[in-house]
Amino acid sequence: MKKAYIDTLTALMRSHNDIITITADMGFSVYENLQKEFPTRFYNTGVTEQASIGFSTGLALSGYTVFFYAQAAFATMRCFEQVRLDVGYNNLNVKIVGVNAGFSLNQLGVSHFTQEDIGLMRLIPGMTILSPGDPYEMKWALLQAYQIDGPVYIRFSKVGSKDIHKTGDKLKVGHPFLISKGNQSALIVSGGMLELAYDAVKELEKKKIKINLYTMPTVKPIDKIAIRKILALYKNIFVVEEHNIIGALGSAISEITSESASKSIITRIGVPDIFTGVTGSIPYLLDLNGLSVNKINSKILTTLTKRH
Amino acid sequence: MTQKQFFKHKRTSLITSEIDNLKKTAFDVRKKVFSMILTAHASHLASAYSIVEVLVYLYQKVLHLNPSKPASPNRDRFILSKGWGVSALYVLLSKKGFFSKKLLNEYCKDGSKMIGIATRNGIRGIEATTGSMGHGLPIGVGLAKAMKLQGKKNRTVVLISDGECDTGSTWESILLAAHHKLDNLLVIVDYNKWQSFGRTNEVLNLEPLINKWKAFNWHAEMVRDGHDFYQIDKAFKKCFVVRDKPQVIIAHTIKGKGLSAIEDRNEWHYQTPRENEIKVAKLEGLI
Known part of the structure; x- marks a missing residue:
């Protein structure tokens, strides 16, 4: 899943100059090449999820599309109020990527288990929630997230790396x-x-x-x-x-x-x-x-x- | 005024007639705010009075804005992070021509967009939704960073309250701004020493506040009287020449400044003026 994520994001950033990727100190072995390729369009903002959502808001208000990446638990729960007010209310192009959702960080216990993120994001008017189940859906979700005008939450976990879809499957937002x-x-x-x-x-x-x-x-x-x-x-x-x-x-x-x-x-x-x-x-x-x-x-x- | 003339102008001190004009504007703002809050039975009169001089200075002397093109990409950005003082900002925006005076009468009325907390809902000149504490500065950091990335020479100014200096998101963004060397970002702390339920030094002591900002790699200026235009002007001018560091002005202010009946009294964060305050306001020329 992470490979599909980073490959698709890299391709998107190559073809669209308005994309900025922000990470709250996550992405070891994921973002190294992206960081080298886009030194002015990739920022690690440190462990500052609340300020990072505000920072992403300022960038989005200035015309950028921001992909904000953090552990699902912290990308949604730690800064929920910022996501609601700064991003949601303004209907901004901030795409929140919650990684390692569910029991992905299996040895780390309740602090890192994430079973609440989708429920919280569903409460925000205008928030699109995409929860891809295999690499094919992941690629689709990222491309959709860029196309959609407004906030998107993309949620993925460590399970789901096996391809289930066939090439050419036509997915549509909101449809089974x-x-x-x-x-x-x-x-x-x-x-x-x-x-x-x-x-x-x-x-x-x-x-x-x-x-x-x-x-x-x-x-x-x-x-x-x-x-x-x-x-x-x-x-x-x-x-x-x-x-x-x-x-x-x-x-x-x-x-x-x-x-x-x-x-x-x-x-x-x-x-x-x-x-x-x-x-x-x-x-x-x-x-x-x-x-x-x-x-x-x-x-x-x-x-x-x-x-x- | 061209940008060059503007900065030349910025280097010289304010002359007496300019100060008199600013004072007159500040007085007019207080008068209008009083009538708006009285009519709407609203709160936060003292919060608005605390920031009048800083706001007047910003809108008369600092911010490059074009009221007829409020979304111009090259405008300066101002965020009133203490969004509950918005009545004073509305009055200034209307004075600058962002919207008609009539709209001010809609303040806090049923169905009105003139909300009692700064809200980005189509009211021209309001850049961000704030008032939930600690939201304004993070957004300001993002705006300032975007200006740098886009090679723009404009500036982001954020006015925060002392109470907001309690919040983690404010301090997170203080770190971020310094790390990114955002010298196009200026913050003013409205240090009136009151927060929601008490004195700042009793609720959660901020001191030594200026040293904290300095330790976080900001250029910091102190204004001993945040209602004195001469002192405000001096601090801003010192900040404008700073390079590679964001700047903060800690402005010592008085909550409720300008109406003796409410000055430095925290209940005027909440209450609507009644008989006594109206009487004093008349004596002091605010009505």
């Missing part, structure tokens, strides 16, 4: 994209959980359960009509993401469902609303929170059995 077709239920996945969801659906196929797999690299805005089309087709909808079950895609889909005539039932499969107070490998922590092929499938199977 069908990855594999089934004949009952739908699983909508966002962000780094794409690969896990893909494997889960493949595993279910072995049991003759064919589920439609949609990827949703946009969390905000969401095209309601596109979601209602899925709701109209399937009774059971599962939403998988590496975020607190409160506030992100599962919530967004539930809100759309509750405000429509749909009888579909949404099952949110995400991080439960509790802090994770232990360390471990990424797969261990995800599994602990119900995010593994086995746990996802057991949730799906239980739900389908109960509702038959």
Whole structure:
């Protein structure tokens, strides 16, 4: 994911002189070449997330498009009020890149785990939220972020480096994209959980359960009509993401469902609303929170059995 | 005035007639602010009075602005970081021709864009949304950096409160500005020694404030009376010749300056003038 990120950003900066990249002291082994190539368009502002958002605001008010990069936890929570007032209210071209989201920094505990960022960003009017799930979506997200006039939050984690998309897949902001077709239920996945969801659906196929797999690299805005089309087709909808079950895609889909005539039932499969107070490998922590092929499938199977 | 003439002018001291004119403008601003706040039953009268002289000096003597082209890319930028003193700024912007006097009557009215905190919502001349403490300086640092990157010769000026010197984002941006050697950035601290709930030295002591800025690699000037145009002028002129360092002017001011009934009293951060203050304001010529 990071390779897709830096390659795309470098290409964008080569073709667009108005882009400035700011990092709050993050980017070891990511930004070294970019820094050399663009000494006046790359700045490490140190551990100053709040001032950095203001600094980015000043640059954006002067006509630049700023990509601000920091750990997802600190790019969103530490400076939330600055993002809301300086960037959000002014609808500025500041693209906030939250790296190492979810359990990416698996050994570092709650201080670095990030299960709240998307929920917070969703509360800011006009904020586009892109949560790419593989390198293809990452490249797409960055290109979109530059095109969109206004603030964007791009969130990614360490999982999701395997290519799931095929070259030529046509993604659209706000729209789900069908990855594999089934004949009952739908699983909508966002962000780094794409690969896990893909494997889960493949595993279910072995049991003759064919589920439609949609990827949703946009969390905000969401095209309601596109979601209602899925709701109209399937009774059971599962939403998988590496975020607190409160506030992100599962919530967004539930809100759309509750405000429509749909009888579909949404099952949110995400991080439960509790802090994770232990360390471990990424797969261990995800599994602990119900995010593994086995746990996802057991949730799906239980739900389908109960509702038959 | 050309840029060259301007800087030549800047090097000489203010003459008495200029000072008299500035004083007259300051008095007019206080009069109008009083009537706006009274009509709107608004707060922050004392906060606005604290910065009148600095604002008048900035708008009459420092800032290069074209009211008919408020978004001109070569304009100087002024951010009122203590956005709750905005009533005085509105009056000056209207005096300079950014918008009509009539708009001042909309201050804090239902549905009005003339909000009681500086808000970048289309009111001409307001560059940033502030008033949440510690937002103005970081934005100012970004504006000043952009000016440098774009090879512009203009200047960014940010007026902050002493209370804002409590915030982490202010000190983060003090580090940033010095690191980037932003000599096109000038900050004024309105040091009236009151913050929301008490005296600054009792709530969270800032002293030695000027030494702190100096230690952060800023050029720092002290103005002992932030309501004296002669002293203000001297400090600005010393700052204008500084190269490779951002500059700060610590201006010692009096909260509520200009209306004896409210001077140096913190309740006038919150209250609307009543019978007694109106009586005194009449005696002192503000009504």
